[in-house]
């Protein structure tokens with residue numbers, strides 16, 4: 001029995017998942033950064049509550065193929081409101097593979113030593129970035145290990161939900177109508193990323209029926225793809 005039926009217009013090339021997937025390479029000692037219940041080093045993925053189920057909100061949004069030649073993502077998919085949604089409302093969770101890497105606080109993040117496969121993904125979203133001091137290990141001669149940057153993301157390139165269809169507002173609308181918000185799941189303690197409508201002044205903002213859901217990917221996304 002699947003967790004959630006496939007949303008309509010789901011592309012066959014991508015595996016639909018309504019539950020975040022923890023990468024098999026996720027370091028167990030970093031679970032504490034993505035789950036508030038993981039307070040001791042003895043916690044393992046099995047001893048924590050399951051990653052939350054994020055059912056497709058079919059009363060709010062649907063995937064649609066874009067067929068307007070003037071749309072910059074013509075021929076691709078987008079996510080569209082099926083009814084009016086007020087400003088300041090949750091629209092959908094961003095679901096994919098949760099992965100992590102540690103970066104040296106001193107080395108450049110573009111150095112090849114820090115390269116990882118998710119960097120090239122067009123569906124990768126930053127979830128948590130924080131500084132961490134690794135505990136000294138018996139083999140460590142240096143009693144004061146260097147702090148490192150823990151960089152945790154969600155990649156929906158191969159496994160994801162309908163939020164992976166959300167386009168950037170540039171070239172489509174004057175500004176985004178939605179934004180990403182990092183939240184903590186109250187029951188399971190897991191960090192998650194949600195998409196919310198932006199509230200405008202005096203009750204403005206939100207989505208009209210049929211309007212495309214648009215966020216800002218940030219200038220860095222496009223800068224990395226034009227240089």
Ligand SMILES: C[S@@+](CC[C@H](N)C(=O)[O-])C[C@H]1O[C@@H](n2cnc3c(N)ncnc32)[C@H](O)[C@@H]1O
Nearest residue numbers: 072073076077122123164165166167168169170
């Ligand atoms: C996260 S995906 C968005 C969903 C994508 N349209 C699809 O069908 O899978 C990001 C990709 O969508 C396209 N895209 C999103 N917003 C765009 C925009 N404003 N202008 C041009 N292409 C855009 C780019 O190809 C980008 O790499």
